[in-house]
Amino acid sequence: MRFEDCSIRARLALFTGVAVGALCIVFSVVLLFAINKMATQNLSKEVTAVGELTAYYVDRGELVNPLPPIPQNLIRPVQVVDPRGQVVAATSDLQNRPPMAHFTPKSPNRVASGVVCSSVFPTGGCHIVVAQQVYRNGDWTIYSAAPTLPFFVYPGVAALLIAGTAVFTVAVAYGARHTVTRSLQPVDAIRAQLDHIRSSNLSRRVPVPMAEDEIHRLAQSVNETLNRLETMFEQQRRFCSDASHELRTPIAAIRAQLEYALLAPEDVDLNRLCDDVLPSVERLQSITSDLLMLTRLDAGEPCVRDSVDLAELVAVELNSHQMGTKVVHRLAPHVIVRGDREQLRQLICNLLQNAQRHACSAVTITLRQENGDRRYTPGVAELEVLDDGIGIAADQRETVFQRFTRLDTARSRDAGGIGLGLPIARQIAERHGGTLTIQDSDRGARFVVRLPADP
Template identity: 40%
Template sequence: MRTTLGAVAIVTVALLAACAGLLGVIRHGLVGSAERTALTRAEAVAAVTGSGRLVDRLAVPEGEDSLLQVVTDDGRILAASHNLAARGPVASFEPADGHEAAARGLDLALRSDPQPHPFRIVAVRATTAEGSGVTVYAATSLETARYTQDLLLRSMVWGIPPLLLLVAAVTWRSTGRALRPVEAIRAEVAEITERDLGRRVPVPASRDEVARLSLTVNSTLDRLEESMDRQRRFVADASHELRNPIAALRAHVEVGIAHPRLLHGGELLDDVIRVQQLADDLLLLARLDAGQSPERSALDLRDLVRDTVARRPEGRVPVSVSVSVSVSVSVSVESTGPALIHGNRGQLARVLDNLLDNAQRHAREAVVVTVDAGPAGVLLEVRDDGAGVPEADRERIFTRFTRLDASRSRDAGGTGLGLAIARDIATAHGGTLGAGPGPGGRFALRLPADSSM
């Protein structure tokens, strides 16, 4: 409705302006034509006056659309057309000094009609054969101009309303057709619920803004459905992971209540620590999924690596290997060049801790951390001399709650969230984290360099 009213209003203003302009142009043209006709006749009479051949009765075309009159300076009529016989001067103005003629519009009442009629009258100065000055007045009727103007105005009055109705109908129909897909999109989106995210809005065949809107809405629904599926899987996996340590805690508590002497505090503490670690990981993942951005600052990744490795106790995580003896894992740091980045120190330290935990869990004798800075950014690599990650599983290991083999059991391994957390943190910092080819295990973290430092 607003579009239709707006279009009609604009067209109305445009038509009225065009009509006013057209009427003005037509009137100006007709008045100019009448003035030129009168001037031509006045100049012809002036020439006759100067030659001494002026007669009392001046000839004009039949009818009363032309007037002629020759008036002396003292107001006497020397000659006039038949329609001005026995009438005083029709005008009293004269051309200004330096001008040959002057023109004005006058309303004159003629002998056959007492009602005044519009004329365009021209005054031209002339000199008689005797040398006396006279003024020749020639007038042409503007009745034709007025009739033409009235006819055009009546045509517009009767023609504009149907044209406006046509504009309104076309605008209403075209706008309705353009908005019909939008209404279909609105209706479809209104029926989509969180339990029915598989539905999509219709995409019109036209390649216009509405089609792009439909594609954008469908893309948004795809992301929303993916997010909801991911959330459901996350809740289901978290519930499954929490069930075992909570059940173990309950069993220990029940045993402690029934048989206090059989209660093993160490096992109970391990279960509590595992539940706490899992809760911390779930809370961090929830914050990362919510897009929370902690405070960031400029830091040197070399210093962060040195500090993180220095505070880690040796053998913090037991290592199980396929041989008959257990081996300890040594951690060394190699650094080349400056490694200036912009990020959150705590979260990046968490990434390194998770990578080191994973490497220590699978290494035989050594874990090496290297930091290298270049034009493309900063590269941090954590390598171990373990079996490495099969090529088919190098992406799957970053899925939450993923464990590849029996060596990554719940007793010897982590929660299955460490690598997923590390990749989410890397992505939040504008970087990437991936597993590379061997020998051994290799994880590469790439971060953009801080250009402000």
């Protein structure tokens, strides 16, 4: 099994165990090195003490061979070399053997040490050798030695460190796995709850742990995402229901008229039938066009960003529509914004149609750009469409921007509205970095579009 296939618990336990084991090994090596260094220093002092004791007897002329008296706890290989370089006395284990070393101390210390690996020593191997000089009718040299210590010094200490490293590593790895397992229990609960959430029931939420840690914040984010998802699905269901309802009405009218024509073809006037069916077809076309526009806006399709003269665009829209009410326009020239010409035309068209639908006698269109007036944000083009109808209550000004929403006073289908024009207009404005809001007015509804001006 690959490392990537292991669970988080196993990977964290493995990583923690390896890291702790490596640290324990490094610590053990450093500790053994320190112990070895201290033990070697102590051994060197002991060897030096043996040499000093022998030097004392040489200085007093009490030299004997083999070399007593040396206390049992200080017995070490010792040799005494006379000024001619001959071994004149040695401990019993070095009798009749050549000098164990050939270096001599340098004045004024008269003591030198080194590691000598030679077959002179009965036990073989390497020894720490300390050379000391005594003057008695010449320079006498006393060599004392002791076997060098292994790196681990004491096998018991090395065994204890190895066992401690193994036990400590296993304990830490087990503790890390156990801690991670307990910490991830809320994650398992969140996953189990998510497995039971279906699109048909988005009201369930994942449990939020009491401890305010990363998992607590994760659970809150998941619940917020589920809230948005539930809202989106509810909007989608309502949208499909409203769209089906709006489409069913003209389709039912067309079907009824065609069935009546089939039942009595001799009584049907073809021109009259076409005149009766055509409004329903136009309504179907309007609904499908608005639905297609909403789909494109929701999908975020890229649009061409050109410099657009809003005054020119409003004038074109006014000329291309037969306005059933009086239109008063105050259009400042050369109000330029950057955006998609077709989408901005659609925005203006929807606002004009909405105003004409609810106006009593007149529609006022005002276009301006900030030029020192503090009432308007610098660099903003403002388009205002005002009708003299009954207006919109303050608590319903956001409701009219919901899809397929029509106020009670505008529920008549003869008015032609299906509740998509204003949502499309606001979405176009927001896509161009602007806003579409309803503001206070003395009479009627006052729709205000603000778009960033093109510098």
